[in-house]
Amino acid sequence: MPSTPGNANLKIEKVEKLNIGVDVAAIDNRVRLSVDAYQEKTKDLFVSQPLSATTGFGSLAINAGQMSNKGLEFDLKVDVLRQNKFNVTVGMNHAINVNNIDDLGLVNEYFLGTFVIRKGLPYGSHYNPEYLGVDPANGRPIYRTNTGTTNDIAQAGSYADYGTYLPKHVGGLTLDVNYKGFYVNALFSYQFDVVRSNNTRNWTTDGTTGYVSAVNQSRELIGNIWTQPGDQARFPSPRYAKGFTSSDLEDAKFLRFRSLDFGYMIPEIRANGKAIIKNARVYANFQNLAIWSPWTGVDPEDNNNISLVEYPNPKMVVFGVDFKF
Amino acid sequence: MINMKKYIIWILMLPILAISSISCKKLVEIKETDFIGGDLALRTVKNNESLLIGAYAGFQTEMSIRLNGTFSDELKPGDFYASQSTHEWQFGVADIGIRDNYTAITSYYAVIDRVNRVLQALPNAVVEVPTDNALREKVRGEALFLRAFAHFELFRYYSKNYAPNELGMFYAEVPSLTPQARIPMGEYFTKILADLNTAKPLLANDLTDVFRANRLAATGLHARIALYMGNWNDAETYSTEFINAIPLATRAEFPGIWTDANRRESAFKLNRTTGSRIGSFFRGLFTKNTAGATVPPASISWVPSSKLWNAYDKVNDIRFSSYLIDEPILATVAGKPTKIVAKYAGTGYTTVNENVADIKVLRTGEMYLIRAEARAEKNAFTGANSAESDLNALRAARITGYVNVTLTSKENAITQILGERFKELAFEGHRFWDLKRRGLPVERLDEDSPSALGKTLPANNFRFVLPIPQSETNANPNIQQNEGYTN
Numbered sequence: 001m002p003s004t005p006g007n008a009n010l011k012i013e014k015v016e017k018l019n020i021g022v023d024v025a026a027i028d029n030r031v032r033l034s035v036d037a038y039q040e041k042t043k044d045l046f047v048s049q050p051l052s053a054t055t056g057f058g059s060l061a062i063n064a065g066q067m068s069n070k071g072l073e074f075d076l077k078v079d080v081l082r083q084n085k086f087n088v089t090v091g092m093n094h095a096i097n098v099n100n101i102d103d104l105g106l107v108n109e110y111f112l113g114t115f116v117i118r119k120g121l122p123y124g125s126h127y128n129p130e131y132l133g134v135d136p137a138n139g140r141p142i143y144r145t146n147t148g149t150t151n152d153i154a155q156a157g158s159y160a161d162y163g164t165y166l167p168k169h170v171g172g173l174t175l176d177v178n179y180k181g182f183y184v185n186a187l188f189s190y191q192f193d194v195v196r197s198n199n200t201r202n203w204t205t206d207g208t209t210g211y212v213s214a215v216n217q218s219r220e221l222i223g224n225i226w227t228q229p230g231d232q233a234r235f236p237s238p239r240y241a242k243g244f245t246s247s248d249l250e251d252a253k254f255l256r257f258r259s260l261d262f263g264y265m266i267p268e269i270r271a272n273g274k275a276i277i278k279n280a281r282v283y284a285n286f287q288n289l290a291i292w293s294p295w296t297g298v299d300p301e302d303n304n305n306i307s308l309v310e311y312p313n314p315k316m317v318v319f320g321v322d323f324k325f
Numbered sequence: 326m327i328n329m330k331k332y333i334i335w336i337l338m339l340p341i342l343a344i345s346s347i348s349c350k351k352l353v354e355i356k357e358t359d360f361i362g363g364d365l366a367l368r369t370v371k372n373n374e375s376l377l378i379g380a381y382a383g384f385q386t387e388m389s390i391r392l393n394g395t396f397s398d399e400l401k402p403g404d405f406y407a408s409q410s411t412h413e414w415q416f417g418v419a420d421i422g423i424r425d426n427y428t429a430i431t432s433y434y435a436v437i438d439r440v441n442r443v444l445q446a447l448p449n450a451v452v453e454v455p456t457d458n459a460l461r462e463k464v465r466g467e468a469l470f471l472r473a474f475a476h477f478e479l480f481r482y483y484s485k486n487y488a489p490n491e492l493g494m495f496y497a498e499v500p501s502l503t504p505q506a507r508i509p510m511g512e513y514f515t516k517i518l519a520d521l522n523t524a525k526p527l528l529a530n531d532l533t534d535v536f537r538a539n540r541l542a543a544t545g546l547h548a549r550i551a552l553y554m555g556n557w558n559d560a561e562t563y564s565t566e567f568i569n570a571i572p573l574a575t576r577a578e579f580p581g582i583w584t585d586a587n588r589r590e591s592a593f594k595l596n597r598t599t600g601s602r603i604g605s606f607f608r609g610l611f612t613k614n615t616a617g618a619t620v621p622p623a624s625i626s627w628v629p630s631s632k633l634w635n636a637y638d639k640v641n642d643i644r645f646s647s648y649l650i651d652e653p654i655l656a657t658v659a660g661k662p663t664k665i666v667a668k669y670a671g672t673g674y675t676t677v678n679e680n681v682a683d684i685k686v687l688r689t690g691e692m693y694l695i696r697a698e699a700r701a702e703k704n705a706f707t708g709a710n711s712a713e714s715d716l717n718a719l720r721a722a723r724i725t726g727y728v729n730v731t732l733t734s735k736e737n738a739i740t741q742i743l744g745e746r747f748k749e750l751a752f753e754g755h756r757f758w759d760l761k762r763r764g765l766p767v768e769r770l771d772e773d774s775p776s777a778l779g780k781t782l783p784a785n786n787f788r789f790v791l792p793i794p795q796s797e798t799n800a801n802p803n804i805q806q807n808e809g810y811t812n
Contacts (some may be wrong), residue, residue, distance in 0.1 A: 001379035001439065002366075005502055052504040052801035053430040053794075054495045056438020060502065111799035129417075145811060153417035154792065155811045209775060210407030239776050241410055244419060 005057045013063060016041040030079040040069040041102075047110060047117065065104035067123065071097040077174075086179045094171035099123050099164075114197060114244070115305050116160050124164040124305060126195060129156040131247035139226035139237030143245070153243045162249045165305040168193035172258075181265040191301070192253035198297045199308035202248040207238040252300035254293035256313075260286040278324045287316035367446035370457040374464050380439035380471050381537070386595065386684055387603055388429055389478070389754030396782075397757040398632050399747075401773045403608065403625035403662050413779035414788045418795040418810050428794050429482040430494075433475040437497045440468040440475075445499060466527025470538040470546070472498075473520035476513070477550055481758050482791050483807065484510060487554045492805055504801035514554060521547055532571075535594045536683075541570050542593035545687035552695045553762060560699035564692040567592065571689050573722040576643045583647050583668050585683050595684040604669035604680025607752075611654070611674035619674055621655050628662045629751075630773040636748050641725040648751055668752050690749045693719040694742055701738035707731060712738040716745060723749070739763070761789040 018039045025032045044063035051057050073095040081088040099122040104110065109118035116127035130144035135151055142149050143156030150156055172189040203211060204218040207225055211217065226233035236242050263283025269276050293300045299312030367373050394400040395412050402412065410416045411427065447465055452458055479494045480487075493513025495505040521543055529539045545567045551559035574582055574589035581587040588594070597603065602610075609622030629649050637645035650667040654674075672678040697715035705711040713732040721727045732738045746759055760767055767782040774780035782788060787809025797804055798812040806812055 001376065001382075002442065050796065050800040051502060052804065053428075053434045053797050054497055054505045054801065054804075055502045056435045056441075056497075056500070057502075058431070111796075129419075153415065153419075154788070154809055156417060157811050158419075158795070208409045209402075210409050213405060214407055239413075239778055241415060243410075243417065 002056075005051070005055065005060050007061055009063075010061055011044060011063055013046050014043040016043065030082060032077045034075045036073040038069075038071050038073075040071075042067045042069075047104075048112070049110060050112070064110075065119075066102040067099065068102050069097055069099050071095060087177070089174075089176040091174035091176075092171070094169065096169055097166075098168065099166060113305070115165065118160060121160060122164045122166065122168075124166045125160045126162040126165070126197065126246070126249055126305065127158050127160045128162070128197075128249070129153065129243065129245045130159050130161070131242055131245035134226045134231070134233045134236045136226075136230055136232055138229070139231070139233070140240050141236040141242040141245075153241075156245075159246075162246055163193070163195035165194060165196050165252075166303070167191040167252075181267065183261070183263055183265070185259075185261040186257070187259045188255060189258045190253070190255040194252045194300075195249050196252040196295075196300065196302070196304075197244075197306045198248045198250050198295070199244075199306045200297055200310075201250075202244060203308075205235055206241060207235055208241045209238070211241075212238070250296060250300075251294045254291055254295065254300045256291045256293075256301070257289040258287070260289060276325070280324065281320075281322040283320050283322070285316070285318040285320070287318075288313050289315070367442065368451055369453055370447070370450045370461050370464065371453060373443045373447050373450050374460060376439055376443050377464050377468055377471075380436050380443070380468070381595070383432060383436040383439065384471060384475065384595065385432060385601075386478070386686055386754055387601070387606070388427065388432070389481070389758075390603065390684075390752055391606055392427055392482075393754045393757040394627065394752055397760060397767050398630050398769045398773065399751055399756045400607075400627040400666075401630045401769075402775055403628045403665075404660060405624040405626050406775065409775070409779075413776060414782050414786070415778075416788070416792070418792045418798065418806070418812055427482075427791060428796070429479060429791070430794060430797055433479050434497060436475045437472055438500055440472045441497060441500045443468045444472075462527045463529060466524045467538045469520045469524035470528065470543055473517045473524065474546055476517050476520075477546070477553075480510070480513065480517075481553070483793060485790055486762060486764070487514070489514075492807075495804075504803050506803040507805050514550070517550065518547075521550070532588075532592065535588055535591050536596045538593060541567055542687055544570075545592050545692060548692060548695050549687070552698065555702070557699040557702045560695050561703070564696040564699070567687075567692045568689060568696065573689050573693070573719065576723065576725065579643045579723070580647045582685065582688075583682065584670075584672060590688040590690060591685050592688070593686045595686060597681055597683050599678065599681055602671070602680035603682055603684065604666075604671055607666040607669065608680075610679050613675050619654055621658050621661055625655075625662055625665060628665050630769065632770045632773055633747065633751055634664060636744070638724060641727070642748075643723050643725075644748055644751075666752060685753065690719065691753075691755075694746050694749060697742050697745075698739065701732075701735050701742060704735055706735050706738035707733075712742060716741060719745065719749065757789075760784075 019036065021034065021036045023034045043066050045065050045067050047062055047064045048059045049062045049064065050059050073093070075091070075093040077089055077091040079087065079089050101117055101119050101121060101123060104117065104119050109116055111127060114126060114128060115124050117123060118125065132142040132144055132149060134140070135142050140151040141153070142151060143153060144159065145155055145157055170191040172187060175184070175186040177184040201218070203215045205220055207217060207221055221235055224233055225235040226237045261283065263281055266280035266282065268278055297307050299310065301313060302310060367376060395408060396414070443464065447461060450461065476494065476496055484493055485491050487510055489509060489511030491510050492507045493510040494507050496508060496513055496516045497505070525540055525543045528543055529537070532539060532541065544563050548560050548563035548567060551563060571590060571592060578587055578589045582589050582591070607627045608625040611622055612620045614620050634649060639645050648666065648668040649664065651664050653663070655661040655663040655665065669680060669682045671681040693715050697712040700706070700710070700715065701712035707713045713730070716732070717729040732741065743759060743763060746755060757767070764784050766784040769780050771780070787807070790807050792810035793804055793806050795812065798806055
């Protein structure tokens with residue numbers, strides 16, 4: 001049976017890259033800055049073009065249009081203290097990426113599930129009906145339409161005004177301290193200008209019979225669900241599903257205390273002029289100690305558009321002793 | 326050791342040779358060897374028959390059984406319910422595809438694409454044995470039959486009631502990747518009937534293989550299409566042709582139709598095996614515990630509505646015991662509904678073919694009701710060769726001790742016929758579209774309604790017609806959305 005229509009003209013996409021980098025060091029090499037600016041143009045972009053069902057197929061692999069990425073990356077390190085036995089270095093890196101669809105060839109947009117690839121918008125822009133809250137009179141959801149609002153999802157249009165799931169800003173902060181044999185290394189990382197759909201929350205706050213019987217519902221519903229005329233509620237009456245809408249799109253920015261290492265390097269132990277232990281290390285390593293984020297789900301960090309029952313980054317604590325003989 | 330050295334040098338040289346002999350450009354231009362295009366795949370008549378079988382495989386009318394059951398008053402939720410958006414008519418353009426899979430547009434156009442490839446390749450297909458010449462004609466007939474049928478199904482999902490100037494769908498006659506617009510129903514149905522009429526003389530004129538289209542299947546389909554078009558003469562003519570060739574089953578034979586013990590009444594069935602258990606749409610499988618006792622299924626999704634349950638003469642009507650059961654095993658578990666659908670139970674609880682049943686697409690019971698309706702519409706509601714005689718003949722075949730009724734008016738006949746269709750054709754994919762066709766509301770009993778909102782779908786509401794799914798309007802700027810829905 002024919003499974004794909006095939007495209008004999010498909011070719012490899014071309015990427016044009018332009019990179020300018022500067023490395024600067026000052027004050028006896030104690031301040032080090034490295035800056036990279038880049039511009040990347042992807043031509044003959046691979047797109048899985050959705051096909052009309054009337055063709056008998058779902059999609060066709062094509063080369064369509066052009067996408068550009070412009071960005072700035074910098075990495076700064078400062079040796080705050082540099083002594084024989086006491087060193088402190090702080091660092092910071094940040095990357096800004098601006099993505100844009102410059103051209104899509106024959107058409108202006110492609111829809112891929114819950115996001116849109118549209119000329120003039122960044123890749124991965126969410127595309128959903130806009131949820132405007134609950135109608136206090138009857139508990140029905142309110143959606144935006146081109147001319148006003150509606151209570152019926154069938155008449156709600158979809159919009160692309162909510163942002164993209166690919167973060168524009170990402171970066172990190174580091175701290176390295178060592179004093180005699182003791183050392184502490186810490187790493188924080190962050191991202192912002194990013195929006196993801198909290199699909200798990202969509203399920204746990206749906207409130208309708210089907211979801212209540214299939215998925216444990218969230219305590220969040222208590223006091224926030226419409227029960228009688230006049231209620232100013234966030235969630236509609238359980239008689240009405242609000243559907244997959246903008247209501248579950250959340251800011252997925254975060255600051256994460258990603259790792260903390262500390263330990264002590266034990267010096268060589270000698271006996272009778274021979275090294276019994278060349279060196280040893282006692283250490284502790286903590287991963288994902290804390291996260292600060294407006295995201296209400298388990299973990300905002302992932303590079304996809306929808307968060308649905310995903311495992312979070314694990315918290316880990318490792319204690320160890322290393323011996324070298 | 327010397328030999329070893331020689332080998333090592335040889336091995337080292339290989340990648341160098343490889344690099345120097347293939348340039349990058351050539352790498353890009355290597356012809357794919359796993360690609361089988363139409364010219365190769367459809368070379369012979371037999372090849373074309375294989376793709377035709379592939380089209381049958383994609384032709385799945387189960388979706389209409391699910392839709393007509395859950396959108397109408399046939400079914401109510403069992404002990405697991407997650408279909409509020411469709412069952413309570415709250416769906417929009419997106420969730421018709423995401424939450425509940427009612428995207429008929431995808432599966433039927435895939436079938437159509439397959440038969441169109443066959444119809445395109447068939448004239449030049451190579452004959453390997455002399456019988457291939459006859460096979461070519463038969464394959465062509467079946468391909469045209471499926472094309473007509475698939476387009477007719479699309480009409481039932483996505484178009485309003487038949488009216489020549491209202492929108493049909495796009496009628497696909499050649500494989501093409503171009504997004505297409507819908508055409509008016511007048512033109513659309515002309516094409517459906519042209520395909521069907523061309524197919525008829527090419528099809529096998531016997532019932533040896535009811536899993537392949539045959540002349541009576543085309544006749545039955547023609548009767549059904551005429552019913553939807555309100556062409557009462559054709560509806561009467563073709564249903565009569567079908568009825569004369571395939572009589573009603575006896576009461577003794579009737580239960581065997583549903584367990585596939587016999588093939589009575591059917592001109593066309595879809596062959597089903599354990600890979601596709603239609604009965605599992607209604608309920609899960611029974612199991613056996615270690616003690617050997619039968620254990621109820623974990624979930625019972627859909628059960629017959631009380632409205633349907635109460636419609637039958639439970640003692641004398643063979644359809645009641647063939648279609649429904651009040652299962653005592655289920656009473657052993659608290660909270661389980663006990664009144665369930667038995668029609669698609671297959672070979673029985675805990676057997677290999679539990680919930681497996683062939684899909685009966687066109688059968689005599691329906692033809693009697695098509696003819697009765699056509700005759701009533703022609704004002705032949707009582708007397709010989711009337712709606713009354715058809716209704717009485719059908720009921721007499723199903724109900725022990727049945728006493729003939731006299732119909733008093735055309736309206737009385739239509740009401741009785743729709744009530745009979747509700748009982749005779751339950752879970753066969755008709756009810757919701759019958760109500761749509763007749764401009765009637767869906768009216769559930771209080772005890773069948775999951776909510777106040779899910780009690781009534783007003784007559785002629787826009788949701789009797791499904792929306793063109795969002796995936797389609799996104800991909801196809803030419804396609805027209807149905808009234809009431811916004812992309």
